[in-house]
Every structure is written in structure tokens, then in C-alpha cells.
Amino acid sequence: MTNAQRADLPSYQQSLIQLDGQRLCTKYLPEKQRVAWLKEVIGREYANVDIQAPKEMPLFNDMYLFPWQRGMRLSPIHSNALSIQRLAQEPDNAEQDCYFIVMPTKGEYKLEQDGKEVFLKPGEMTLYDATRPHRIEMPTAFSKLLISIPRYTLEGLVRGVSRLTATNLSKRTNMANVTLAMLAGMLKQMNQFKAQDFQSLAEPALQLITMTLNQANGIDSKLSRHRELALHRVKNYIAHNIDESNLTARQVANSVGLSVRYINNLFTEEQTSLMRYLTQQRLMLSHQILSSHLYNHFSITEVAMRCGFNSLAHFSRVFHEMYGLSPRELRKQRK
Structure with a gap:
């Protein structure tokens, strides 16, 4: 691959080896095998789902998985139009027992869970529980960033986090904009990170997500930012x-x-x-x-x-x- 070709790749594609990442893509599969393959991959890596793709365009899905500290994972995903529905069965492994933070970077995104629905555009974010029934609709080609956070970790940091599923967090608190800016900037610069540097960003990202969710939940901390971060450090040590x-x-x-x-x-x-x-x-x-x-x-x-x-x-x-x-x-x- 030439330097010019490498420069055209997403920064995280260039970082697969150095950040211990994994790429899973339908590109080289026969079209008739793609739906079954993608369903198996999503079921193994995220949750047991049923998927549907429009007949007028071939199914294409390209996902990257990067392990992070605290059992979290960061996953940039690119895909043609797709519908995903969580099947009514328990997770197959403990790693699936988590919440997902979703940040669309291209296209439209609709999420339904717990009798609520939210429509997102790039630059907004939401949350859903991977173990509970949900439906996701992406009517056009899209890109998104998915961050999985173990249930125990997030519920230990955010009181009443389950109340925030399928809500537009960006419209509930300005802290979401700070979190989104940090995540978007990190995504663009991933090819610059050494493994240790990338892992060290997990905790600051989790702190911002925690503050975003607490504020969106109406939990306005009386602590100063310094004291709030100190409390987060204590909870992190306990976890x-x-x-x-x-x-x-x-x-x-x-x-x-x-x-x-x-x-x-x-x-x-x-x-x-x-x-x-x-x-x-x-x-x-x-x-x-x-x-x-x-x-x-x-x-x-x-x-x-x-x-x-x-x-x-x-x-x-x-x-x-x-x-x-x-x-x-x-x-x-x-x-």
C-alpha cells in the first residue's frame, strides 16, 4: 500500500495492529451470505438480533472493534441502510451485558426502546441497554461510533441510568457536546496513538460520559468539578x-x-x-x-x-x- 493510499484510510483502520483492534467486514463475502454472516457477528460481539437490509441495495457493513480499559470497547461502524431488532433471549456471554453509547457521524439513526423512540443526526448521542428489546433503523448509508460499557460499571457511576435509554442526550445537557467533541477528536487521531496512550483515554472518556448522563438525568451535582472528579476517582478505584x-x-x-x-x-x-x-x-x-x-x-x-x-x-x-x-x-x- 502506498503512502497516498494509506492516508485515505480512516485513522482507526491504520491503527488495527498497534491498538489490538479487529476488523469485521462483508466486503469479500458473496451477497447472499452477508445477512447470515452479519447476524452471527452482531450476535457474537454485541447482542442477539435479527437484521433486515433493503432489497434495492447490497448489504455492506464494516465494523472495527478496539478493546478499552474497564471492559469497555470502542467500535466505529460504517454500513448501508439496515434495520436491527433485538431478539427476546438472554445474552450468550457476560461481555454482552452492557449499555451502548451511540454517536452517529453520518446518515440518520432511529432507536426504539422501553416505549420510547429517538431520532438522531450526526453530532448527537443516545444510550441503550443491549440486553433489553430494542429496534434500530438506519434508512440510508450511515456511520456511527459505538461505545460499550459494562452494566456494572455504568450503573455504579450513574444513578437511574436505565431511565435514559432512547433519549437524545445532546438535547438534555450541554455536557454531551463536550463528550462528543472529545470522542470525535479521538477518532480522527487514532493513528497517532500508541497502545498505552489510547488505553489512557478510556478513563477520561468514561468520566465525560458519566457527567453527561448524570446531568441528563437531572442529577445536578453540588460538588465542584474538582471534587466531582475526585469522587469519580474513588469510585473507579473501588470498581x-x-x-x-x-x-x-x-x-x-x-x-x-x-x-x-x-x-x-x-x-x-x-x-x-x-x-x-x-x-x-x-x-x-x-x-x-x-x-x-x-x-x-x-x-x-x-x-x-x-x-x-x-x-x-x-x-x-x-x-x-x-x-x-x-x-x-x-x-x-x-x-
Whole structure:
């Protein structure tokens, strides 16, 4: 490939190897095989769906997948017109249990979920739950950026995030414009990044997404921007170390460079404290695991240990206090 030809490629196509990315494209497949192939790929990488393409044009879809920190993934996608409908079945793997941030960069985009619908144009963004029924319509050729964020991560950072599905976030908060500008700029410059630099952008991107969603949800933080970022840093540390059963308030404080008193003051706005927040996050994670068939092979004890509880009796007691039934009863109820 000549330098001129390479310059015409999207910056992220030039970065596949250095950023450990993957490209999945219908280009070299016979047209009659493309629908089945794309359905299988989307089902494996994102969610179990049914797809339809207009008969008047050949199906074309070109997607790139780049792994990011915190279990997130960044996916630029280009396609001809397409309709996608989420099938009514549970995810096939834990990686599909996530939310998607969507940013169209070309064409029209319509999303339906939870009885709501939203129409987007380039420069706007929305959110949907990949595990719940939804329908997506792209009536013309389109491009979009898709960012998948694990459910546990986003629900731990944004209260009531499920209320924001299928809404135009750009019309609900100006913070969306800041987030979009950051993501669009990063997309254009991906060929300039080394792997470490690219990974280091995941956390700032997640911080902006978190602030966008909280503001769109009507949660106007009383904290200054400095204190808000400090609180995000604490929550981020907890999320990364939630399986450590001996995690203490002092250890968290020392690791993020803040005092225990200061951190508890930050949590005051959320009507909780550092250690209560830690227990709540452990319980939310355990509830998510016990509610999914993907983790049936974990015993109750294994779930407790993975979520940072070193006493099964204590885990069962606080779980019952929060959810009104025991971990074993929840698992039986789901079956």
C-alpha cells in the first residue's frame, strides 16, 4: 500500500495492529451470505438480533472493534441502510451485558426502546441497554461510533441510568457536546496513538460520559468539578478492587491520595459513606451475577468471594437486608 493510499484510510483502520483492534467486514463475502454472516457477528460481539437490509441495495457493513480499559470497547461502524431488532433471549456471554453509547457521524439513526423512540443526526448521542428489546433503523448509508460499557460499571457511576435509554442526550445537557467533541477528536487521531496512550483515554472518556448522563438525568451535582472528579476517582478505584475482601477505608484513601474524612464528605451528597457505598456496589454486583444464567456455574460462595465478601453468613444477611430475599432464593426465583 502506498503512502497516498494509506492516508485515505480512516485513522482507526491504520491503527488495527498497534491498538489490538479487529476488523469485521462483508466486503469479500458473496451477497447472499452477508445477512447470515452479519447476524452471527452482531450476535457474537454485541447482542442477539435479527437484521433486515433493503432489497434495492447490497448489504455492506464494516465494523472495527478496539478493546478499552474497564471492559469497555470502542467500535466505529460504517454500513448501508439496515434495520436491527433485538431478539427476546438472554445474552450468550457476560461481555454482552452492557449499555451502548451511540454517536452517529453520518446518515440518520432511529432507536426504539422501553416505549420510547429517538431520532438522531450526526453530532448527537443516545444510550441503550443491549440486553433489553430494542429496534434500530438506519434508512440510508450511515456511520456511527459505538461505545460499550459494562452494566456494572455504568450503573455504579450513574444513578437511574436505565431511565435514559432512547433519549437524545445532546438535547438534555450541554455536557454531551463536550463528550462528543472529545470522542470525535479521538477518532480522527487514532493513528497517532500508541497502545498505552489510547488505553489512557478510556478513563477520561468514561468520566465525560458519566457527567453527561448524570446531568441528563437531572442529577445536578453540588460538588465542584474538582471534587466531582475526585469522587469519580474513588469510585473507579473501588470498581477495580471490589473483589478484595480486606479493602478498608484507609487503603482506599491512601491509594487515591485523599483523606478518609474528605472522601466521606464527597459521598455525603449521595446520602451515603465510603464503606456503605463499597458494600452497596458489592451487593449490586452479586445481584447481577446471581440474576444471570451466564454465571450458573458459580456457587453462592464463589459469588460472595468474587464480590469481596469473605463471610458467607455476612453476605447472605446484608443481601437479604437490601433485596428482601436470600442469594439462594433469588437464584431459585430466576429459574
